[in-house]
Each structure stands twice: as C-alpha cells, then as structure tokens.
Amino acid sequence: MPPLNPILDPGDGSGNSSPYFYLLLNNNSQNLVWNAANSQPLANIFSLTLQYYLITSPSIAYDIYFSEPVAPWLEIGGPSVSGDFITVSGGTNKNISIQLIGIDLLPNGVYNSEIVFTASGTSNGVVNTYDIVSYFVTLTIFNNSSASITVDKNQYNVFFNRQTGILSGDTVVNVLNNTEPLSLNFIANNFVTKNNVINNFDIEEFNIASNLNLPNQGTVNINGGLFKVDNSQIANVNIALTLGINSDLFVDKSFINFQINKATPQTANSSLYLTNPEDKSYAITVPSWLTLSQNNGSTSGYITVTTVSSSTLPGGDYSGDIVITYDNKSISIPVFLQVISFMSFNPGNNNFCKDIPSIIFNRMNATARILRIKMSAKFNLQGIETIKENVYAIPYVADKAVFNFGDKVNNQFPRRKLHFFDIPDNFLLMKNAVVDLVCEELDSNYNLLLSETLTNVKLFPGSRPSGFPLLSNNLFRKKNKGSVFFNSKVVGEEIKIEKVENTDNIDELDFGSTVVKYYNFPKYYNIISVHFENDNLSPEWFTLTGEFKMTSEFTHIYANNIFKSQNEKYDFSKVKMLNVNTGFFLKNELLLVEKLVESKLAYIKISDKIYRCFSTTQKLILDDSSEELLNRDLDFLIVEM
Known part of the structure; x- marks a missing residue:
C-alpha cells in the first residue's frame, strides 16, 4: 500500500456547508483459490458507491498494487472503468469486475493485491483528495507445474554515451516468480556479472568503451541470461545496447516485416524503441498503410507501428519507409507488408x-x-x-x-x-x-x-507485341511491287483488320504510338501474297518473290488378286504440296519467316488462286555467315484450293 495523500476532512459528515466526496465498497476483499488441474476461478463483482457535495470536476482514479515480485495478474473492468479512472457520471453505484490475467505463469503460492480508489475534486478553485478506499484480492495457487522464473521486460533498452562513459535507460531488471527463492547469477557479454540475485539487479557496463568489437555508433542486441548455481540457464535477459553520443537519436530495429491475412479482417503491429538521450523533438512519417502510437515526441520510449486492417488492402506485397526526422537529420527504417489473400492476382496494365x-x-x-x-x-x-x-x-x-x-x-x-x-x-x-x-x-x-x-x-489472345496497337513485332520490313498489307490492330476492345492493296507509294504507316517503315526490294521473280495466323490469332502478311513448284503426292492401295494372280489397284489418296522460294528479304525479317513456318494456318495467293495451307518445312537456317542476301525454301501442305 503506497503512502496516502492528505485527505480533506469533510467535517461532521452532515453536509452543512462543507464539501465532501465519499467512496463506499459493499465489501473490501475476496479470496480466490486455483487448483491448476481445474479451470481458473471466477472473481466476484463488487460495488463502489460514490457520494459528493459542493465538488466540481469530481474524479476517481485507481491503482493496482501487487505485494509479490511477479507479473501483474489481475485487472478490473466494467462499464464505468475507463483507462485508469472510474467514470463519475451515470449513477452513484458502480459495478466493478475482476479479470485474472496470466495466472498460469505464476508458481504455486499465495499472492496479494490491493486495488486503491482515490476520490478527488475541485472546491473553491483548489484540487483536493477527499477519500481513499482499498479492495483486497488474495489468490492461492497449487498444482501449477507450468510456471517459470522470468524477468519483467522482453527487452532492456540501454544507451552508452561514448562521450561521458555513462550507461542509461532500462538498467533495472526485476525478477518475477522467484518465490522459492533461488539464488541466481546474471551473465551477459559487455556487462558486469551479478551473483546471488533474488528479486532484482542493476545492469552495469563492463569495458564497453575499450571493446573494439562494438560499433562506434549503432545498436547491438546482446543475449544475456539468469543462471542457477549449476550454470543451467533459467531465463533470458535480452539487452538492446545503443552506442553513440547524446546529439543523435537511435532505433533498435533496422527493418520491420508484417504479414496479415484477408480471410478475416486483422492488423499486425510491432514496437521499435527510440533512444533519445537529449530529449530532442522529432517527427515520424509512415506509408499510408501504417499508423503510429505517436507521430512526434521528445523522449526515449517505445513506438508501436500498426498496419491498417487487412480488409482495406488488396492482397499483395507493400514496401515503404518509416522516417524519423530531427535537427535536419533523419533515420529511415524499411518496412515490408505482405497481405495474404485467398486470391493473389495483379495483371497490372x-x-x-x-x-x-x-x-x-x-x-x-x-x-x-x-x-x-x-x-x-x-x-x-x-x-x-x-x-x-x-x-x-x-x-x-x-x-x-x-x-x-x-x-x-x-x-x-x-x-x-x-x-x-x-x-x-x-x-x-x-x-x-x-x-x-x-x-x-x-x-x-x-x-x-x-x-x-x-x-x-x-x-486479347497471345502476347502484347512490340508494335502495339499494331499486332506485329515487325516494324521495318521489305515490300515489293504489288505487295498486299494486312494490318491487324487493337481499337478499344476490338481487333480490326485493315487491308492495303495499293502499297507501291507507301514508305511508312503510323499506328498511333507505332510507326512501321517499309523498304522497297525491287528484285523479284514472282509476287506471291501470303497471310498467316500469328500468335494473336490475327493475320500477318509476307510477300514471297521466288520461284515455286506445286506437286501432287500420291499413296496407292493395291493388292494381289488371287483369282487372276496379278496386282489390282483398289484406291488412292493424294495431297498437294507447294515448294516456294521466299525470294530475298531483310535479315531482321527472318523471325517473321520463322513465325510463318510455326503458324497453324496460312493462305497463299498465286495467279489469283487462293490456297489454304500450313507449312511442313522441316529445317530453317537461322544464321549463315556466308550469306549476303537472305532467301529460304519453304514447304507447304495444301489443305484446300
């Protein structure tokens, strides 16, 4: 129980002209017993009644004190509990509930707590304390084999000033649950070893200034521990040691990773510790998908970084920086967020x-x-x-x-x-x-x-070609007298075909963001117009200018007639084949010829007759150092005439 503040005596309690503020409990204690082999006990609700007269700005604060050196094991709740206060408005009777927290981590034993309610208010412009009442809770635990000795912080943040040689920060370690008690030893690199530790000890530096393995400036994580006399470790003591001079700020993390799931709306958070030796003013900015427990400040302490709800973000990966600015300087901490969704699909453009x-x-x-x-x-x-x-x-x-x-x-x-x-x-x-x-x-x-x-x-079918919106990758190509262009292009949500037959005077065509240039190739023997189905299922054109040859290939069905002792023909099948030389073409059009060979469908026009066919070319030479002008022989199987 802490020392009580002076209470203003309300006098005879009759009211008269004296101000007063009374607090009354319906009972002042309860005992709870937990056999760890069974479910945890439920605490009873108790009532706090208030009564005041001639008081303005009435306020009831509460504190909870624990007699044993263990982690807090209860908290209070109810409609009237708000932060560290009990709301005065809304009636004179306040129902207070008790919630047990983390008692499964406590060793067997008896634990005592005191909940202190303090009534204060203003009278004649002066703030006074009018009443203090206490509620006591005793907890007895047995058969709990899961509890262990631990310390009061997950991380102790200390700062070593290289100018002064002074260590500051979280230098006091409280030992929890050592109720037996055991005599323990604290051991950690760069810090003084402590023996016979029971309830607490101080972290003291050991030759940090002369240790060449430590950075001149920055943060180092040191894993120390509490050990029993047999040198077995019983608890971790994690220390974030920051080194530098007073004029700088430091943080204990070099990056932060988050992962949240869209299956149910959720957030994730992480804390970073900011060391601010000279209490400099600073400001923090973060990406739009993060929030901070504070955006600015002037002291050392933890800052909680929290993601927005997963329900507000599309699935995917996000990255950005937490930027802390002070004295025209800045610290950047990269932060990464992965939003896991059932369906992850980002086609972009x-x-x-x-x-x-x-x-x-x-x-x-x-x-x-x-x-x-x-x-x-x-x-x-x-x-x-x-x-x-x-x-x-x-x-x-x-x-x-x-x-x-x-x-x-x-x-x-x-x-x-x-x-x-x-x-x-x-x-x-x-x-x-x-x-x-x-x-x-x-x-x-x-x-x-x-x-x-x-x-x-x-x-659309296929891949986006380099000539988009023209559905072609060939932007510099030869043409001959009489060539026919088939320009396939995307227009909005459609593919349209533009046929150009009078091409003799065309040197280039503009397709919005794409310009195709044409080079006249005057040498030719024949003009054979071809268009074939490209990867976009649209026609791509080419002009063959070499010699061609068309043949019929037959397969005959015949057998020996046993009655006449001679062969007789019963049927035949026939396919028409076209062998054609491309004529000369530009070297960068060789890939276009290769696409013609790969295509599933082509149409060839010879002497005003149109042949539906596909290429059966077995071999296509792609590079020949002896060639000066390119031409190739191609084979086609004619499907329809």
Whole structure:
C-alpha cells in the first residue's frame, strides 16, 4: 500500500456547508483459490458507491498494487472503468469486475493485491483528495507445474554515451516468480556479472568503451541470461545496447516485416524503441498503410507501428519507409507488408492472355484440400458470340495452388479459318474475351469453405507485341511491287483488320504510338501474297518473290488378286504440296519467316488462286555467315484450293 495523500476532512459528515466526496465498497476483499488441474476461478463483482457535495470536476482514479515480485495478474473492468479512472457520471453505484490475467505463469503460492480508489475534486478553485478506499484480492495457487522464473521486460533498452562513459535507460531488471527463492547469477557479454540475485539487479557496463568489437555508433542486441548455481540457464535477459553520443537519436530495429491475412479482417503491429538521450523533438512519417502510437515526441520510449486492417488492402506485397526526422537529420527504417489473400492476382496494365501472371491461391482454412474454379468466358468472333464454361480442380501444395489463367483462356479463343483477301476495309475480326471466375475452397469431402469471384476480366489472345496497337513485332520490313498489307490492330476492345492493296507509294504507316517503315526490294521473280495466323490469332502478311513448284503426292492401295494372280489397284489418296522460294528479304525479317513456318494456318495467293495451307518445312537456317542476301525454301501442305 503506497503512502496516502492528505485527505480533506469533510467535517461532521452532515453536509452543512462543507464539501465532501465519499467512496463506499459493499465489501473490501475476496479470496480466490486455483487448483491448476481445474479451470481458473471466477472473481466476484463488487460495488463502489460514490457520494459528493459542493465538488466540481469530481474524479476517481485507481491503482493496482501487487505485494509479490511477479507479473501483474489481475485487472478490473466494467462499464464505468475507463483507462485508469472510474467514470463519475451515470449513477452513484458502480459495478466493478475482476479479470485474472496470466495466472498460469505464476508458481504455486499465495499472492496479494490491493486495488486503491482515490476520490478527488475541485472546491473553491483548489484540487483536493477527499477519500481513499482499498479492495483486497488474495489468490492461492497449487498444482501449477507450468510456471517459470522470468524477468519483467522482453527487452532492456540501454544507451552508452561514448562521450561521458555513462550507461542509461532500462538498467533495472526485476525478477518475477522467484518465490522459492533461488539464488541466481546474471551473465551477459559487455556487462558486469551479478551473483546471488533474488528479486532484482542493476545492469552495469563492463569495458564497453575499450571493446573494439562494438560499433562506434549503432545498436547491438546482446543475449544475456539468469543462471542457477549449476550454470543451467533459467531465463533470458535480452539487452538492446545503443552506442553513440547524446546529439543523435537511435532505433533498435533496422527493418520491420508484417504479414496479415484477408480471410478475416486483422492488423499486425510491432514496437521499435527510440533512444533519445537529449530529449530532442522529432517527427515520424509512415506509408499510408501504417499508423503510429505517436507521430512526434521528445523522449526515449517505445513506438508501436500498426498496419491498417487487412480488409482495406488488396492482397499483395507493400514496401515503404518509416522516417524519423530531427535537427535536419533523419533515420529511415524499411518496412515490408505482405497481405495474404485467398486470391493473389495483379495483371497490372496487361490485357493479353500470355502476359498476365498466374493466379496464386493461398489456403485460408486448415481443412481445405482442393481449389475449384468455375470459368465462364464470353468470346465474339465476327459478331458471333459464344460462351464457354469450364470447371477446374486443383489440389493445394504447400498451402498454395496456382491457376494458369491466361493459357486457359488463350486456348479457347475461336479462330477464323477463312482468308482475308476479300475483306472490306476496317474489318472487325473479334472483340476481347470477357472472363468471370468463381473460385471456391473445398475440404476433402467437397464441402464449400470459402468462395470469391473475379469478374469482367478482358483479354486479347497471345502476347502484347512490340508494335502495339499494331499486332506485329515487325516494324521495318521489305515490300515489293504489288505487295498486299494486312494490318491487324487493337481499337478499344476490338481487333480490326485493315487491308492495303495499293502499297507501291507507301514508305511508312503510323499506328498511333507505332510507326512501321517499309523498304522497297525491287528484285523479284514472282509476287506471291501470303497471310498467316500469328500468335494473336490475327493475320500477318509476307510477300514471297521466288520461284515455286506445286506437286501432287500420291499413296496407292493395291493388292494381289488371287483369282487372276496379278496386282489390282483398289484406291488412292493424294495431297498437294507447294515448294516456294521466299525470294530475298531483310535479315531482321527472318523471325517473321520463322513465325510463318510455326503458324497453324496460312493462305497463299498465286495467279489469283487462293490456297489454304500450313507449312511442313522441316529445317530453317537461322544464321549463315556466308550469306549476303537472305532467301529460304519453304514447304507447304495444301489443305484446300
């Protein structure tokens, strides 16, 4: 029980003209007994009654004192408890509840506490203490084998001033739960060893100034401990030793990592200790997704850094800096936040199937085993709309599942399998796909645990080419007299085809942010116009100018007639093959020729006749140091004439 403040005597208690402020308890104590083999005891609620007269600004403060050197093991609550005070308004009778905290960490024994209520107020402009009452709680514990000796802080922050050689800060260590008691030894590098420790001891430096292994300025974490006489460690004593001079500020962390989960709204927090030897004024700024227990100050102490709620942030990784400024100086502490969401998908500005990242799913429920994805994709080819629906089941591996979203959509785009030689100008080929996903987390019995949706994702086939909005990577190319251009381009949410037949006087074409330059290649034998399906399922053009040869390759079915003892033909099959030389072309167009060979579909126009075909070329030379001008022989199988 601390010394009592002087109490203003209210006189005879009759009221008369004397001010008074009474506090009354319905009882003044209770005894609690806990057998650790059973559930913890429940404390009784007690009542505090107040009565005052001729008092302004009445106030009731409370303090809790513990007789034994252990961690606090109770706190009070109730509608009238606010911080360290009991609210005076709202009636004269206050019900106070007692909550036991951390008693499972206390060794067997008897523990005493005192809750002190102090009534004060203002009379005639003077603040006085009018009444003090105490409530006592005794706790008896037995059969508790889990408690252990510990110390009163997780970390002791001390500062060694290299100018003065003085150690300051959290230099007093209180030992908790040593109720037997045991005689203990404190040992830590750079600090004086203490023997026969029972309840507390002082941290004292040992040759820190001359230790060359310590930095001239900065913070070092030292792991000390309390040891029994047999040298076995019984408790950790963690010390953050900051070294420097008084004119600087220091923090005990070089970076902070946070991780929060979107499955349920939550925050995360971390504390950093700021050492401020000269009590300099400072200010702190943080990224928008962090809050601080204080944004400025002028003393040493802990500052709590807390994330905003996970419900307010998209899933993903965030980074920034906590910046402390003082005296035209600053300290920056990098901070990283990972917001774990069920669905992690950030396509950015990408709207092509092959460019968007996979969707990463994080297991949100411990019993989840399977991820089920229902995908609905709406396609529009030449004004004809189709909807394709698919269901995928993916198992979790190491608490994650990956869905290659873009590839699945890309493979389902409908294709135009007709030539473009007779299309009108500004021909609408297709619109972007519009995709909706329903993503469900299931347990091993396929019970639904969690569901989220991803809607209205708009995608074009293939990858975004370097010539965007032109769907081509070839921005410097040869042309010949009579070449026909098929320019595929993205216009808003559509792919449109521009056919250009009169190309003789065209040196360049402007496609918004892209300019294509054309180089006249006058030497040629024939003009053979080709367009083929590129990676964007759109036509890409090329002009072949070499010689060509068309052949029919036959397969015959015949057998020996046993009656006539001679072979007879029963059937045959025929395929038409086209061998054509490209003619000369620019070296940087070799990749374009390679794409022609890779393509699944091509249309070749020879003497006004159009052939549907695909390349069967087995070998394509990509580099030849002996070549001065490039040309290649290509083979095609003709599917349709």
